[in-house]
Amino acid sequence: MKIQGNWKTERRLMSKTFEMSFFPYAIKKWNELNDELRAFGSLVMAAIILVLAYFLRSNDGEDSSIPYATYGSYPVIGHLLSFLRCRTKLLLECGQQYGQCFRIKVLKQRFTMILSYADWMTIIRNQSLKFDGIDFGIKIFGISPALLKFDADGHRLYVQHLKNRDGLRPMVVEFVRRTRKLMKNEKVALEKNGTVLNWISSGLLEFSHHMLYQPSTLALIGEIDPSSLENDFRVFDKSFHYFIIPFPRWVYSWFLPRELKARSRLNASWLKNRDPPHASEFHRDRLAHLSNNSHWLSNEDYGGLLTGFFWASLGNTIPGVFWSLFYILRDAKALETIKEEINTHLPDVPLNADDNDSLAEDWTPEQLDLCAYLESAINETLRLVGAPFMTRKCFRETQIVLQDGRTLNIKPDETVAWFGGASHFDPNMFPEPTTFVFDRFLNKKAETVPGFMPFGGGKSICPGRFFAKYEIKTCVAMLLRYMEYKLEVIETIPTQVLPRIGVGIAPPSRDIPIMYRYKI
Numbered sequence: 081m082k083i084q085g086n087w088k089t090e091r092r093l094m095s096k097t098f099e100m101s102f103f104p105y106a107i108k109k110w111n112e113l114n115d116e117l118r119a120f121g122s123l124v125m126a127a128i129i130l131v132l133a134y135f136l137r138s139n140d141g142e143d144s145s146i147p148y149a150t151y152g153s154y155p156v157i158g159h160l161l162s163f164l165r166c167r168t169k170l171l172l173e174c175g176q177q178y179g180q181c182f183r184i185k186v187l188k189q190r191f192t193m194i195l196s197y198a199d200w201m202t203i204i205r206n207q208s209l210k211f212d213g214i215d216f217g218i219k220i221f222g223i224s225p226a227l228l229k230f231d232a233d234g235h236r237l238y239v240q241h242l243k244n245r246d247g248l249r250p251m252v253v254e255f256v257r258r259t260r261k262l263m264k265n266e267k268v269a270l271e272k273n274g275t276v277l278n279w280i281s282s283g284l285l286e287f288s289h290h291m292l293y294q295p296s297t298l299a300l301i302g303e304i305d306p307s308s309l310e311n312d313f314r315v316f317d318k319s320f321h322y323f324i325i326p327f328p329r330w331v332y333s334w335f336l337p338r339e340l341k342a343r344s345r346l347n348a349s350w351l352k353n354r355d356p357p358h359a360s361e362f363h364r365d366r367l368a369h370l371s372n373n374s375h376w377l378s379n380e381d382y383g384g385l386l387t388g389f390f391w392a393s394l395g396n397t398i399p400g401v402f403w404s405l406f407y408i409l410r411d412a413k414a415l416e417t418i419k420e421e422i423n424t425h426l427p428d429v430p431l432n433a434d435d436n437d438s439l440a441e442d443w444t445p446e447q448l449d450l451c452a453y454l455e456s457a458i459n460e461t462l463r464l465v466g467a468p469f470m471t472r473k474c475f476r477e478t479q480i481v482l483q484d485g486r487t488l489n490i491k492p493d494e495t496v497a498w499f500g501g502a503s504h505f506d507p508n509m510f511p512e513p514t515t516f517v518f519d520r521f522l523n524k525k526a527e528t529v530p531g532f533m534p535f536g537g538g539k540s541i542c543p544g545r546f547f548a549k550y551e552i553k554t555c556v557a558m559l560l561r562y563m564e565y566k567l568e569v570i571e572t573i574p575t576q577v578l579p580r581i582g583v584g585i586a587p588p589s590r591d592i593p594i595m596y597r598y599k600i
């Protein structure tokens with residue numbers, strides 16, 4: 081007995097030692113592999129999971145008046161692969177097979193999908209279904225559930241500064257000033273070294289990043305050093321879409337260690353400079369609000385909240401600038417009309433070295449508002465590329481009568497979701513839905529156009545939507561006003577980064593070469 085006991089203990093110890101040394105070793109080795117080997121390894125693992133999964137059948141769809149979509153679904157992982165591969169294709173194909181309401185599953189997370197805009201309006205008006213943003217916050221930015229309490233006050237500040245015209249005005253003016261300053265400095269430097277007439281080669285997406293990243297960050301957050309965060313922003317942003325998938329934690333540590341480190345560095349950076357000079361009033365109030373709550377708010381939550389806002393302010397707007405430029409520049413009629421409008425309404429303040437930047441309030445929100453064709457073209461672009469996947473969580477048993485007469489029974493904790501792409505491409509709402517019609521939204525209040533929801537809707541609608549549109553307008557107008565450019569003839573529209581569709585505006589899967597130089 082004694083001997084056997086010792087042997088058992090020894091075996092337990094050996095196995096424990098093996099676990100303790102093997103797993104950290106394996107993870108370390110995994111992280112040292114290059115991207116190709118890691119991709120191959122991931123594929124092998126995915127294949128093993130699928131083979132295992134084949135033997136485990138799921139019972140989805142039983143006892144439900146709303147069908148479970150078997151299209152694109154695999155046992156155990158549900159629609160994970162199809163969801164990552166191309167959300168638009170999956171949801172629109174399911175819509176054709178199962179109607180405007182069906183169920184899908186991504187790993188353990190179940191969604192009751194609503195494709196009808198009218199049904200979604202009923203959902204977002206129902207008090208039993210609420211936006212559960214904190215779920216995303218925990219996963220994506222590493223914040224804790226305690227922040228639920230904080231959220232309500234945060235919304236008050238959104239309304240005061242980002243939705244209210246008087247609150248918004250100084251931020252827009254500052255953004256225009258910062259953008260102009262960036263361009264002026266660049267032009268002056270080129271003049272100094274005698275290369276101002278040379279063409280600068282870039283990609284249109286890279287150019288959009290360049291025009292927006294620094295001016296937007298400085299205008300909103302104040303004088304931090306945006307370039308010190310730029311690489312981490314890019315790394316985190318590139319894989320952002322994986323963070324909204326309900327993967328278990330270890331998946332992120334194994335497969336996205338670089339992104340996790342970038343996120344940690346971003347989170348930590350806000351703690352070093354808690355009161356940046358020249359921050360927008362919105363950001364100052366937000367920081368004050370955070371400090372007032374510092375007795376219970378951890379450093380991780382503080383950092384996570386600020387990274388969340390930082391990403392939200394740039395992650396969709398940079399692709400928004402790209403796609404707006406892309407669609408406007410390749411449409412001769414749109415381009416001509418918008419150029420004329422810009423020349424009429426936006427004063428031509430030259431980019432000269434001797435300008436006094438602090439006096440410049442050259443393009444005001446009121447002047448930008450007069451550019452109605454540009455506004456319409458941007459809305460039309462957002463219709464084509466903005467397809468948010470919005471969710472509401474059910475808090476008490478609810479019944480919804482759908483437009484097609486079916487009754488949807490929703491249980492507590494169930495998640496109902498809507499996909500913007502479904503109505504943005506509905507020909508009954510937007511005739512010729514795949515065509516860029518630059519004046520489609522002319523003199524229409526975008527917020528009231530049925531089915532148009534690139535910024536989400538209801539209480540959780542994007543609070544930065546007005547600022548974002550002023551930013552996009554400014555970038556397009558600055559290029560047309562102050563630069564010459566050469567763009568290759570773009571016959572085919574680049575696809576969007578497919579797994580990113582649904583997060584807001586997915587960037588293109590490849591950049592488009594552009595050459596530009598400053599007008600003299």
Ligand code: HEM
Pocket residue numbers: 213389392393394396397400466468470471534535536537539540541542543544545547548583584585
């Ligand atoms: C074209 C650019 C943008 C697009 C397409 C966009 C889209 C969205 C969407 C779809 C949501 C989620 C809405 C929902 O689930 O109902 C959202 C949330 C949010 N956006 Fe934007 N956004 C953009 C620009 C901005 C900018 C410039 C800012 C900041 C100035 C911003 C700040 C936020 C914040 C803070 C949230 C979270 C709101 C909450 O806590 O409920 N966004 N955005």
